[in-house]
Amino acid sequence: MNDLSRKIILSVAPAARHKAEAGKLLKKDPDFSVMTPEEIASDVISCAKEGAAIVHLHVRDKDGKLTPDLTEFKRTIKLIKDETDIILEVSTGGVSDMNTAERGAALSIPSLELAALNMGSVNINGLAFMNSPSEIRELCKQIQERNIIPLLEIFEPGMVENVNALLSENLLKAPYLYGICLGFEGTQPARTINLQHMANLMPRNAVWYYQEHGMRDLTMCAAAIAAGAKIVRVGFEDSPYYAPGKFAHSNTELVIRLVELIKVLGFETASAEEARKIIHQGVK
Numbered sequence: 001m002n003d004l005s006r007k008i009i010l011s012v013a014p015a016a017r018h019k020a021e022a023g024k025l026l027k028k029d030p031d032f033s034v035m036t037p038e039e040i041a042s043d044v045i046s047c048a049k050e051g052a053a054i055v056h057l058h059v060r061d062k063d064g065k066l067t068p069d070l071t072e073f074k075r076t077i078k079l080i081k082d083e084t085d086i087i088l089e090v091s092t093g094g095v096s097d098m099n100t101a102e103r104g105a106a107l108s109i110p111s112l113e114l115a116a117l118n119m120g121s122v123n124i125n126g127l128a129f130m131n132s133p134s135e136i137r138e139l140c141k142q143i144q145e146r147n148i149i150p151l152l153e154i155f156e157p158g159m160v161e162n163v164n165a166l167l168s169e170n171l172l173k174a175p176y177l178y179g180i181c182l183g184f185e186g187t188q189p190a191r192t193i194n195l196q197h198m199a200n201l202m203p204r205n206a207v208w209y210y211q212e213h214g215m216r217d218l219t220m221c222a223a224a225i226a227a228g229a230k231i232v233r234v235g236f237e238d239s240p241y242y243a244p245g246k247f248a249h250s251n252t253e254l255v256i257r258l259v260e261l262i263k264v265l266g267f268e269t270a271s272a273e274e275a276r277k278i279i280h281q282g283v284k
Contacts, residue, residue: 004278007270008225008262011054011089011209012047013235014040014251015064035064035236037072041079046252048084051259053275055080056116056233058091059106066094068102074109081111085272089114089151092139095127100135104142113276115143116151116179119159123186136162140171149279151209153179155187160201175280177231178208180224183215183238190220199227207231207279215239218261225265230278234258 015035035043044055057076061067077088090106092115107115117139118131143150150172152163166172180198183190188198190212202208209231210224216239221232234254240247242257259269270278 004270004274004281006267007274007278008229008267009054009209009231009270009275009278010052010255010258010262011056011231011233011235012044012052012251012255013056013211013233013237014043014047015057015060016236016240036062037076037079040076041083043251044080044086045083046250047255048086048272050252050255051269052086052255053270053272054087054089054114054231054233056089056091056235056237058094058237066096066098068098068105070105070109073106077109077111087113087272087275089116091116092143093118093129093131093153095124095129100138103135104139107142107146107148112146112148114151114177114279115139115148116153117143118153118155119162120154120156122155122184124184125186133162133165137166137169137171140166144171144173149175149177151177151179153181153211154198155181155184157198157201175207177279178202178206179211180208180229181211181213182220183213185214190215192220192223195220195223196227199224199229202228205281207281209233211238213238216241217243218258221258222261222265225262225267231275232258232262 059067059070059073061069062072088111090112092103121130154160182188182194188194207230210229211233212220224232235251242248242254248254262269
């Protein structure tokens with residue numbers, strides 16, 4: 001199947017949050033809070049072979065905590081890129097005390113293609129996740145100056161207006177992606193009514209992705225694809241579960257489950273090369 005309109009991009013976020021960031025877990029939840037560069041790379045390479053086209057990573061130290069130190073991150077990236085053509089996406093956020101310069105440290109990585117940029121402040125897991133207007137503008141400027149494609153993460157409907165503000169100020173240029181983020185404690189629950197409302201706010205021809213924190217199964221991923229998502233994400237950063245009470249022992253297992261779902265729905269997974277074409281077909 002060569003029709004890109006029937007292709008779905010699969011993204012994987014392999015590294016689980018550090019315990020201090022993870023929020024409340026069920027007592028029976030597995031603990032995947034720390035992974036070494038070798039473990040992450042091995043899992044990502046396996047995920048790419050099974051159909052993942054994008055990998056989302058945060059810059060973390062050897063203990064799994066967010067850091068501006070790129071030492072471990074560079075080693076992870078080299079291991080991944082030596083073996084795959086997967087699209088590299090880095091976060092410029094995460095609940096932490098890092099300043100704007102520290103949050104944007106990874107933007108200097110030459111192989112970086114996408115950068116996740118949060119479109120506003122929100123409470124997550126009982127903590128204030130601060131993304132001030134000045135911080136958003138500065139990071140957006142850095143992302144665009146480096147010809148990296150921004151992935152605009154939207155947790156609440158009002159954050160769409162923050163995207164519009166960047167456009168009106170000529171701080172944002174195509175291509176760019178929208179991200180609908182549901183399920184974080186303190187934000188919109190992962191329910192179809194919320195997903196559909198957010199999807200209705202997406203501009204015509206926008207390429208958008210769906211991310212669900214704390215997912216217990218893949219039903220909302222199916223709903224997102226039905227609503228028009230071109231990118232869906234799984235990974236230990238979001239949740240190890242693919243069905244009620246059933247958790248994956250690797251990110252690869254999550255990817256395989258999502259690939260199965262995509263095929264059942266009558267779609268196919270996009271290769272990294274196809275994903276790049278789809279991304280560049282977004283909002284103009």
